[in-house]
Amino acid sequence: KDTVIIVTNEEPTTIGAASANCGGNIQNTICDDMASDPLTWIDDQNDYQVVGLTGIEGWKQVDPDTWEFKLRDGVTFHNGAPWNAQQAKFWIDFFGDEETSGNYNANDFSFHGVIGGEVVDDMTLNVNCGKPCPILPRTTIFTKFQDVGWFKGATEDDIERMTVGLGPYKIVEWRSGQEVELEAYENYKPNNSTVYAQAPVIKTVIQQWRNEPLVRASMVQTGEADWAEISLDDRERVPKWVSGTNNEVFRLSMDTIHDPELRKDKVREAMNLAVDCETILAQIYDGLVECYGNIAQTGTVGITKSNSSSRGYDPAKAKQLLAEANYDPDHKIGLTMRSQRVPKDTEYGEAVVTAWRAVGLNAELNVVESSVYASESRSNCGHQRSKEDFANAPGSDLEEKCRNLGPGPPNYSSMQVSAGPTSTESLDYSRQAVLRNSCFSRSSGVCEQAFEDMMDVANATPTGNLRLERMVELADHVHEHHHFVDGFQVVSIYALSENLEWKPTYAPRIRANTMVFTK
Secondary structure, three states: OOEEEEEEOOOOOOOOOOOOOOOOOHHHHHHHHHOOOOOOEEEOOOOOEEEOOOOEEEEEEEEOOEEEEEEOOOOEOOOOOEOOHHHHHHHHHHHOOOOOOOOOOHHHHHHHOOEEEEEEEOOEEEEEEOOOOOOHHHHOOOOOOOOHHHHHOOOHHHHHHOOOOOOOEEEEEEEOOOEEEEEEOOOOOOOOOOHHHOOOOOOEEEEEEOOOHHHHHHHHHOOOOOEEEEOHHHHHHOOEEEEEEEEEEEEEEEOOOOOOOOOOHHHHHHHHHOOOHHHHHHHHHOOOOOEEOOOOOOOOEOOOOOOOOOOOOOHHHHHHHHHHOOOOOOOOEEEEEEOOOOOOHHHHHHHHHHHHHHOOOOEEEEEEOHHHHHHHHOOOOOOOOOHHHHHHOOOOOHHHHHHHHOOOOOOOOOOOEEEEEEEOOOOEOHHHHHHHHOOOOOOOOOOOHHHHHHHHHHHOOOOOHHHHHHHHHHHHHHHHOOOEEEEEEEEEEEEEOOOEEOOOOOOOOOOHHHOEEOO
16 A cells, blocks of 8 residues: 555645744644654654754754754755755744744744854854754754745745655645645655654655544544544544654643733632643543643653642632632633644533633633634734834833733734643753743743743753753743643544554654555
């Protein structure tokens, strides 16, 4: 069999690696993981070691803010253009641009921040950071490359609908509303350092999409598809299934700046105590997941038992805190989420909103499609605002400046509460500190000058005990100041056709070149 059909819960937002919409979601796996090879990769089959894929031979740190990368000769893009340091520099600059926060690619910029490329010779590239970057290779796992010549001549539509990359598969066609077809890139140059850089065995990959989990399971059951993410309830319907954590924590982010009630710490604490998280999860997820009190999974540098523990269930205290905070019951708080971003997430959202209403919160659930969700969740003061915008804004500190800037584009309104999974592929808390808690991130409802200063110090600290200590301080702060409502570490269930062999990674990413049919 030379064709594998994978079924995701939604049509891709984009299949273009340069698009700001490309990043971290299963439905967008083509632009991230199939047509692209990023600068580095974390190999969960080899003790979570950082490895190079097709384009990278190795690296070393030459200064606190500089890393030298040796590129592999003989590697080409899908159109035959040669891979070299000049090509790499363009994309390092692109994803590390300060003014646009990496051209608005959160899954790049939120990892490593400002970086720039410097050509040493044709096969040697220096990556220069805007500040000390002791774990840079662990944070460039979304920094992707395309042929610069193609990109400079591409239209906006081309950039969304095509990736001329280095990955093991190249795009044949996106048939909108139906499927995306890829074919194995015959000139892909394997890298023996990792199984994730092996040559593809299966010739053709087809991505289709169905929103209903039962439909996805039925497609695998009847042989219409070979791979699908399915509901827990449908495990016994399919020929075989595998499960695993997917590096994500399902969290409810709160706008602690622009919403007049959510900026009150006691209101945020009450919203946590109002939810009987353990009972809800036991009922919905059949005991497969447990309540979790932080936003990066266990094993992340900075996460401890205390700063990831649930706050518990105490509705009486929640009501007391709302009274002490002088909560305005006429102020409606909306929880916005996407349907089926993770299995049974809508049911979880419904249960949470019901619990909030029970203690007197004026809450509603809004289940929206992915493009609407993206607009809602990114309307923070850091979205499409530069540090110069912050500097010029009125106010004595970052929080005051952020409040005066107001929520950013595209909606220019508070996201209130935004629900969904967030991932920490780097296994270092700096990822979530910046992505979900920095004034300058499009995905953060938090802006605190003191926390921003703590992050700068912690992120610049070399690997070791002191870095661990400082990352714990960041994770403690997030937990203690109730930046989020307790969630859970996501467990995914994947259906496979009987003869398809594939192991889930520790993150929600699909490298189809690791798939094989056994007969």
